[in-house]
């Protein structure tokens with residue numbers, strides 16, 4: 001099955017830590033953007049999904065997709081189903097930010113077939129939300145989740161960020177406890193990363209606020225895994241936890257090397273050995289598509305060794321790990337990692353432990369660099 005990602009590049013205001021591409025206060029670009037998106041999807045009509053596959057997941061990400069009027073989302077979805085063959089009930093996710101939807105919006109999403117919400121809560125502490133520059137309060141986030149439940153959304157994910165400057169284990173624990181009390185089926189917990197170019201990054205690098213303490217952040221991560229496991233969430237990927245049967249199919253497709261097409265400014269695609277990505281700027285994007293040309297900014301074809309490394313890096317992110325056969329002649333190294341408590345082995349597969357997840361990329365690079 002293939003996945004379709006649609007990047008909606010609009011945000012009310014820019015969060016202090018964010019370096020994703022999005023435009024503030026650009027409502028006037030929404031209609032030309034929808035027109036460009038439909039044109040872009042048309043240009044892949046005969047080539048995607050590849051090899052007779054069907055679309056198994058659609059993901060509206062951003063940016064803040066919930067800022068687009070839900071009528072626009074409906075038009076886009078109808079168009080996608082006209083253009084691409086899909087399985088009978090694809091997973092359709094939309095990222096929602098608290099403070100941008102009401103009960104009518106959510107009911108409209110439900111009516112048009114969206115069956116999964118990913119809600120950007122980030123924290124249930126108002127001081128932390130303010131530090132992050134989020135547009136909503138903890139109470140608004142909780143109300144959005146409760147309204148979504150009432151609307152019928154059973155499959156809901158909540159995104160959180162930990163490892164903030166000045167964040168104590170106590171406030172993080174409270175955020176997690178409040179999250180679990182709202183019974184989402186899926187929780188993503190990402191360690192804060194910041195780029196020096198963002199307002200938060202600038203404050204940290206100029207010592208206006210402290211750099212998060214690494215040892216404390218590692219302990220938060222290990223504690224989070226144990227806490228969520230205890231509450232029935234499977235730690236199925238480095239940063240992702242789900243109740244049984246509620247993994248995010250779309251993201252799982254990325255980690256299991258399924259083909260995906262990204263539409264919209266800055267979106268990335270992976271089809272077979274081809275990787276390509278779009279121009280970031282929305283004006284360029286709209287302009288190129290008005291001439292019915294693909295808005296591709298760059299592409300590469302990866303070779304056999306790069307494919308193996310990519311598969312290993314992605315596979316080691318998941319609980320299931322990778323087949324032992326992929327590193328056939330490096331079992332001595334596997335034994336060392338097992339002794340160090342970073343890896344475990346089950347008959348024909350190896351996977352990282354919770355502590356090992358913290359070093360997933362390094363382990364993959366190290367294994368790939370060892371001589372055969």
Ligand code: SF4
Nearest residue numbers: 011014015018062063
């Ligand atoms: S809402 Fe999301 S995409 Fe928009 S600025 Fe905030 S973090 Fe970035």
